[in-house]
Amino acid sequence: xxxxxxxxxxxxxxxxxxxxxxxxxxxxxxxxxxxxxxxxxxxxxxxxxxxxxxxxxxxxxxxxxxxxxxxxxxxxxxxxxxxxxxxxxxxxxxxxxxxxxxxxxxxxxxxxxxxxxxxxxxxxxxxxxxxxxxxxxxxxxxxxxxxxxxxxxxxxxxxxxxxxxxxxxxxxxxxxxxxxxxxxxxxxxxxxxxxxxxxxxxxxxxxxxxxxxxxxxxxxxxxxxxxxxxxxxxxxxxxxxxxxxxxxxxxxxxxxxxxxxxxxxxxxxxxxxxxxxxxxxxxxxxxxxxxxxxxxxxxxxxxxxxxxxxxxxxxxxxxxxxxxxxxxxxxxxxx
Amino acid sequence: xxxxxxxxxxxxxxxxxxxxxxxxxxxxxxxxxxxxxxxxxxxxxxxxxxxxxxxxxxxxxxxxxxxxxxxxxxxxxxxxxxxxxxxxxxxxxxxxxxxxxxxxxxxxxxxxxxxxxxxxxxxxxxxxxxxxxxxxxxxxxxxxxxxxxxxxxxxxxxxxxxxxx
Amino acid sequence: xxxxxxxxxxxxxxxxxxxxxxxxxxxxxxxxxxxxxxxxxxxxxxxxxxxxxxxxxxxxxxxxxxxxxxxxxxxxxxxxxxxxxxxxxxxxxxxxxxxxxxxxxxxxxxxxxxxxxxxxxxxxxxxxxxxxxxxxxxxxxxxxxxxxxxxxxxxxxxxxxxxxxxxxxxxxxxxxxxxxxxxxxxxxxxxxxxxxxxxxxxxxxxxxxxxxxxxxxxxxxxxxxxxxxxxxxxxxxxxxxxxxxxxxxxxxxxxxxxxxxxxxxxxxxxxxxxxxxxxxxxxxxxxxxxxxxxxxxxxxxxxxxxxxxxxxxxxxxxxxxxxxxxxxxxxxxxxxxxxxxxxxxxxxxxxxxxxxxxxxxxxxxxxxxxxxxxxxxxxxxxxxxxxxxxxxxxxxxxxxxxxxxxxxxxxxxxxxxxxxxxxxxxxxxxxxxxxxxxxxxxxxxxxxxxxxxxxxxxxxxxxxxxxxxxxxxxxxxxxxxxxxxxxxxxxxxxxxxxx
Numbered sequence: 001x002x003x004x005x006x007x008x009x010x011x012x013x014x015x016x017x018x019x020x021x022x023x024x025x026x027x028x029x030x031x032x033x034x035x036x037x038x039x040x041x042x043x044x045x046x047x048x049x050x051x052x053x054x055x056x057x058x059x060x061x062x063x064x065x066x067x068x069x070x071x072x073x074x075x076x077x078x079x080x081x082x083x084x085x086x087x088x089x090x091x092x093x094x095x096x097x098x099x100x101x102x103x104x105x106x107x108x109x110x111x112x113x114x115x116x117x118x119x120x121x122x123x124x125x126x127x128x129x130x131x132x133x134x135x136x137x138x139x140x141x142x143x144x145x146x147x148x149x150x151x152x153x154x155x156x157x158x159x160x161x162x163x164x165x166x167x168x169x170x171x172x173x174x175x176x177x178x179x180x181x182x183x184x185x186x187x188x189x190x191x192x193x194x195x196x197x198x199x200x201x202x203x204x205x206x207x208x209x210x211x212x213x214x215x216x217x218x219x220x221x222x223x224x225x226x227x228x229x230x231x232x233x234x235x236x237x238x239x240x241x242x243x244x245x246x247x248x249x250x251x252x253x254x255x256x257x258x259x260x261x262x263x264x265x266x267x268x269x270x271x272x273x274x275x276x277x278x279x280x281x282x283x284x285x286x287x288x289x290x291x292x293x294x295x296x297x298x299x300x301x302x303x304x305x306x307x308x309x310x311x312x313x314x315x316x317x318x319x320x321x322x323x324x325x326x327x328x329x330x331x332x333x334x335x
Numbered sequence: 336x337x338x339x340x341x342x343x344x345x346x347x348x349x350x351x352x353x354x355x356x357x358x359x360x361x362x363x364x365x366x367x368x369x370x371x372x373x374x375x376x377x378x379x380x381x382x383x384x385x386x387x388x389x390x391x392x393x394x395x396x397x398x399x400x401x402x403x404x405x406x407x408x409x410x411x412x413x414x415x416x417x418x419x420x421x422x423x424x425x426x427x428x429x430x431x432x433x434x435x436x437x438x439x440x441x442x443x444x445x446x447x448x449x450x451x452x453x454x455x456x457x458x459x460x461x462x463x464x465x466x467x468x469x470x471x472x473x474x475x476x477x478x479x480x481x482x483x484x485x486x487x488x489x490x491x492x493x494x495x496x497x498x499x500x
Numbered sequence: 501x502x503x504x505x506x507x508x509x510x511x512x513x514x515x516x517x518x519x520x521x522x523x524x525x526x527x528x529x530x531x532x533x534x535x536x537x538x539x540x541x542x543x544x545x546x547x548x549x550x551x552x553x554x555x556x557x558x559x560x561x562x563x564x565x566x567x568x569x570x571x572x573x574x575x576x577x578x579x580x581x582x583x584x585x586x587x588x589x590x591x592x593x594x595x596x597x598x599x600x601x602x603x604x605x606x607x608x609x610x611x612x613x614x615x616x617x618x619x620x621x622x623x624x625x626x627x628x629x630x631x632x633x634x635x636x637x638x639x640x641x642x643x644x645x646x647x648x649x650x651x652x653x654x655x656x657x658x659x660x661x662x663x664x665x666x667x668x669x670x671x672x673x674x675x676x677x678x679x680x681x682x683x684x685x686x687x688x689x690x691x692x693x694x695x696x697x698x699x700x701x702x703x704x705x706x707x708x709x710x711x712x713x714x715x716x717x718x719x720x721x722x723x724x725x726x727x728x729x730x731x732x733x734x735x736x737x738x739x740x741x742x743x744x745x746x747x748x749x750x751x752x753x754x755x756x757x758x759x760x761x762x763x764x765x766x767x768x769x770x771x772x773x774x775x776x777x778x779x780x781x782x783x784x785x786x787x788x789x790x791x792x793x794x795x796x797x798x799x800x801x802x803x804x805x806x807x808x809x810x811x812x813x814x815x816x817x818x819x820x821x822x823x824x825x826x827x828x829x830x831x832x833x834x835x836x837x838x839x840x841x842x843x844x845x846x847x848x849x850x851x852x853x854x855x856x857x858x859x860x861x862x863x864x865x866x867x868x869x870x871x872x873x874x875x876x877x878x879x880x881x882x883x884x885x886x887x888x889x890x891x892x893x894x895x896x897x898x899x900x901x902x903x904x905x906x907x908x909x910x911x912x913x914x915x916x917x918x919x920x921x922x923x924x925x926x927x928x929x930x931x932x933x934x935x936x937x938x939x940x941x942x943x944x945x946x947x948x949x950x951x952x953x954x955x956x957x958x959x960x961x962x963x964x965x966x967x968x969x970x971x972x973x974x975x976x977x978x979x980x981x982x983x984x985x986x987x988x989x990x991x992x993x994x995x996x997x998x999x
Contacts, residue, residue, distance in 0.1 A: 031499070032486065041546050041832050054549070057553070074702065078702050109691075162686060162689030182957065183956075185686060187686065194639075194818075194822050200643030200957070212843060213843045216845065216846075217845050218846070298838075332690070355930045366681075373691075382952060383688065387681065388681040388692060391681065394670060395678065398668075405665070423723045428720065428921075432918060435911075436915065438914060450894060458890055459890025461891075473895055477902060485539065487539065487547065487906050489905060
């Protein structure tokens with residue numbers, strides 16, 4: 001097509017680019033890696049992706065740049081479908097949250113996590129039951145009693161999104177203690193916490209990172225954590241209490257457990273070498289002090305799974321979400 | 336609005352006005368159909384997903400009906416635009432459509448080079464040298480600013496793939 | 501007076517040479533980001549966020565917030581010169597800014613826009629310095645009902661203004677609402693109006709519509725006149741800045757009103773876009789030469805720019821003191837704070853004094869630096885209009901395409917942009933107003949969301965919108981704004997009847 005000098009120059013440039021990359025047997029990215037976030041800018045998944053991007057850049061963990069791209073449309077469906085459509089493109093990874101399971105079930109978009117190649121579980125995000133500190137509920141029991149006593153439909157639970165993790169937990173609580181909340185969906189976790197401070201809602205199930213500032217400011221009070229054991233972080237946060245001091249909901253008679261996945265997937269049909277490259281990369285990321293600080297600030301559960309263990313975990317969670325969503329009546333009519 | 340001379344030819348304003356009103360009404364009908372699918376009643380938790388869009392669709396159709404009626408009643412025979420003017424408008428719309436349509440296949444850069452080059456050479460009547468300078472310069476600056484500096488990937492085609500960019 | 505001492509300490513922090521340098525770099529980057537359509541402030545800050553990890557937090561936030569100021573300044577440039585708003589909040593600036601540029605007064609329009617931006621931001625920073633805690637507690641009173649009332653007011657103060665036939669206005673506005681409704685319904689988590697088309701999952705982005713309707717549509721209109729068209733004989737020296745400055749103080753009432761509207765909208769947080777529309781609408785009603793708005797009235801540039809900048813700046817206050825972002829860019833900055841290990845919220849002002857006051861001081865200095873940078877560039881920007889249309893037009897079209905693409909990284913959006921462009925051309929020639937359409941796309945889904953959240957809380961009772969003093973006042977203000985012309989007419993009749 002293009003002849004003569006220009007062509008020669010282009011070939012030379014291309015050759016130069018190629019020789020710049022290592023010729024070891026294992027796979028390595030040769031182009032910028034797109035890191036898809038199936039959620040909006042500023043949310044939990046976005047923060048994590050950009051932290052990872054910063055760590056990778058700062059510690060020079062990858063030769064090619066990592067580019068974060070938000071594809072939030074349709075509760076993340078846009079992002080999932082985009083990666084699903086990029087078969088054989090190893091330069092595309094995606095960070096997921098619970099919408100990996102909930103979005104296809106609630107909206108009926110043609111997607112299942114099996115369409116992607118699982119890489120690793122980075123962490124699990126905790127959920128805590130929060131109330132306004134001015135309210136007289138000091139324990140789960142006070143809270144449940146108040147919810148049961150309130151006129152039907154007047155006890156309000158705020159949460160992020162509709163038919164997603166927050167509302168699933170809300171339905172779980174309703175089942176566990178046999179009462180009924182009015183669930184009000186908001187756009188983001190920070191907004192939910194502030195609505196609780198302003199007494200526009202009665203309780204929330206915010207992630208630790210979303211509400212910790214208000215807890216330290218004495219505006220909110222945590223009642224229990226929706227995990228099998230208390231969180232691991234012992235450092236005092238507010239009033240001499242630490243994350244570790246928050247009891248589990250089950251121990252308080254509220255039988256509901258829920259953790260949200262923060263995991264990495266690749267586009268379909270990735271080779272073993274490619275998956276291994278990313279597993280190795282994220283292992284390095286997890287070893288950095290920045291990552292550990294980030295985990296501490298959000299009181300994350302730092303479980304790390306890869307390979308078959310990860311797939312097994314995903315299968316169990318997929319089934320669990322199907323049951324939870326079906327019981328709650330959240331399935332889209334098409335399913 | 337546009338044509339002042341009576342001898343100039345072109346589509347009548349009335350006809351275009353009627354067409355636009357019909358187009359908007361058609362859009363309104365699509366909205367109504369979509370809303371019906373989503374559910375338009377007032378459920379236990381307030382209005383359902385299709386409630387507002389349904390009435391929006393109805394208002395669009397109603398407003399278009401009135402606009403259509405007043406367009407048809409219009410007696411003045413002014414022109415929408417002269418054919419010559421429309422030809423000039425189309426001389427931008429058509430290449431832009433080709434440019435936009437080819438982007439997913441050949442990528443943004445190649446499409447932009449051809450588009451700018453075509454525009455300057457055939458519409459602007461510039462010499463080859465300035466044409467090539469601008470047509471190549473703009474995509475190169477774009478590449479540097481977006482892809483290298485701000486790390487925003489833009490659509491690429493087979494040539495970029497071959498160059499390893 | 502502890503605040504003042506803290507502030508001076510903050511100035512000392514911000515005035516360190518390293519921080520000063522970051523400030524200027526940030527402003528420059530921000531202006532570029534603001535000028536490039538699609539690469540808005542939020543995207544720009546998000547993209548550059550990871551680069552700041554290796555800096556101390558105070559320096560990092562200074563640089564990022566300066567990018568933010570730069571983007572706010574930059575958004576006005578393309579609106580005035582090419583009728584293409586680089587940022588959503590500069591749409592209202594096009595209404596009078598672009599006609600001014602067409603009349604050969606781009607320098608005046610740009611100077612007015614930049615100076616008003618500066619005034620608005622300064623007012624907002626002063627408010628943050630002096631009454632931050634008070635304002636924060638005011639923001640807490642805004643639940644869904646109050647938010648809906650604010651959107652209602654923003655809408656009412658803007659519609660009912662147009663000279664176009666009323667049913668065309670309604671049709672245009674409803675198209676906007678319908679487009680805003682496409683995609684995921686945030687209350688039920690259900691898809692609507694997508695007809696199974698994957699590309700519609702995300703709905704219609706406001707920027708795509710605006711780039712098409714305003715930018716491409718305008719190029720097509722210009723093409724009717726042929727390629728001979730060239731930009732007006734723009735004066736290109738710095739004297740124009742001083743001449744415009746002489747004029748500006750006489751509009752102090754508009755400025756002050758716009759500052760207040762902007763601060764209120766930024767804190768609530770409704771954002772800079774409704775603020776700019778609301779301010780423009782109210783200025784048009786109250787100004788002596790309100791009839792000339794839309795034909796190149798300088799006051800029509802001052803009002804939206806002041807409000808947008810005041811809102812953009814005060815949006816940082818709820819972010820810092822409550823941890824709730826007042827704008828998309830603030831949301832990204834919030835993420836940045838968390839990554840640097842700072843917790844926004846009630847304790848930030850107590851525990852991280854150096855950081856907070858360093859940031860506030862950088863707002864004063866950053867804005868001043870920004871103003872100086874952009875004002876010196878006014879002649880350069882204005883000179884762009886002298887480039888022949890057949891060179892600038894393809895470049896604008898390419899930039900629009902890039903902008904439309906980078907909103908969601910989708911080539912579908914680029915095609916959509918062209919469709920909007922042709923639509924904009926047709927609608928404009930058939931006398932349909934485009935501004936209500938655009939406003940409806942911006943506010944439509946937010947207003948619907950707030951409305952339905954309120955009804956969820958009140959079990960479907962509409963009385964929630966008049967349930968307390970705050971929400972009732974805003975709703976009544978909205979109704980007054982909606983029926984303003986009728987009220988005015990009634991009042992003048994009453995006066996003649998009495999006389």
